[in-house]
Amino acid sequence: MKRTDIPFLRNVEYVASFPSVNDCPADDLPVVAVTGRSNSGKSSLISALCDTRNLARTSQNPGKTRSLNYFRVPAQQERGEFYLVDLPGFGFAKLSQKERQHLRKMVDDFLIRINWNVLILVLDARRDIGSEEEGIIDFCARSGQRLILARSKWDMLNQSQRAKHTKAWEKSGLAEITIPVSSTKAVGLEEVLRRIRNSI
Ligand SMILES: Nc1nc2c(ncn2[C@@H]2O[C@H](COP(=O)(O)OP(=O)(O)OP(=O)(O)O)[C@@H](O)[C@H]2O)c(=O)[nH]1
Numbered sequence: 001m002k003r004t005d006i007p008f009l010r011n012v013e014y015v016a017s018f019p020s021v022n023d024c025p026a027d028d029l030p031v032v033a034v035t036g037r038s039n040s041g042k043s044s045l046i047s048a049l050c051d052t053r054n055l056a057r058t059s060q061n062p063g064k065t066r067s068l069n070y071f072r073v074p075a076q077q078e079r080g081e082f083y084l085v086d087l088p089g090f091g092f093a094k095l096s097q098k099e100r101q102h103l104r105k106m107v108d109d110f111l112i113r114i115n116w117n118v119l120i121l122v123l124d125a126r127r128d129i130g131s132e133e134e135g136i137i138d139f140c141a142r143s144g145q146r147l148i149l150a151r152s153k154w155d156m157l158n159q160s161q162r163a164k165h166t167k168a169w170e171k172s173g174l175a176e177i178t179i180p181v182s183s184t185k186a187v188g189l190e191e192v193l194r195r196i197r198n199s200i
């Protein structure tokens with residue numbers, strides 16, 4: 001698909017960064033949430049889906065997203081309005097144990113208590129799935145909630161690495177929910193957008 005044909009999310013507005021689930025909007029707008037390890041590319045993916053460079057304030061410093069960042073996506077064509085939420089990254093080694101636990105709890109509380117429509121779990125394509133990601137995949141399978149595994153930074157893999165990874169997730173039964181994406185090269189964005197549309 002040509003870049004100009006991708007139905008990017010337009011006129012997305014930053015709402016606020018909430019320190020706790022208790023503060024999050026309690027209206028009935030659908031919610032699309034983005035989670036994943038620190039530095040996996042969550043904020044970059046959100047910015048790419050909105051065709052902007054810096055919507056979700058990506059940074060060279062991992063661990064920067066430390067609250068629940070809400071964006072409001074206006075209605076477009078047949079699809080209604082919804083919230084896009086950038087969750088704090090988990091597993092950032094440079095934070096204290098206490099701070100890491102706090103962020104992890106914030107994400108867990110969000111996943112359990114917020115009535116979200118689809119969760120995008122961002123995984124750096126060069127890394128293996130860790131125990132945190134496994135926990136989230138199991139949680140979604142048990143609760144029957146929609147999940148997308150976005151294998152990010154796909155542009156950084158060569159042909160043989162791509163083939164190897166594709167084989168691995170086919171073997172693990174995750175192919176159905178896996179989408180290779182590159183935020184910098186606009187790979188896989190239209191498929192992520194299609195699944196978002198189908199879930200809200
Ligand atoms: N080459 C390439 N680099 C990427 C891609 N996505 C993200 N990056 C880079 O990876 C780094 C981390 O990206 P972020 O989007 O800030 O990651 P994050 O998951 O939001 O990180 P935290 O907010 O710390 O949890 C940045 O230097 C990005 O430029 C991609 O698709 N391709």
Ligand SMILES: [Mg+2]
Binds near residue numbers: 089
């Ligand atoms: Mg971020």
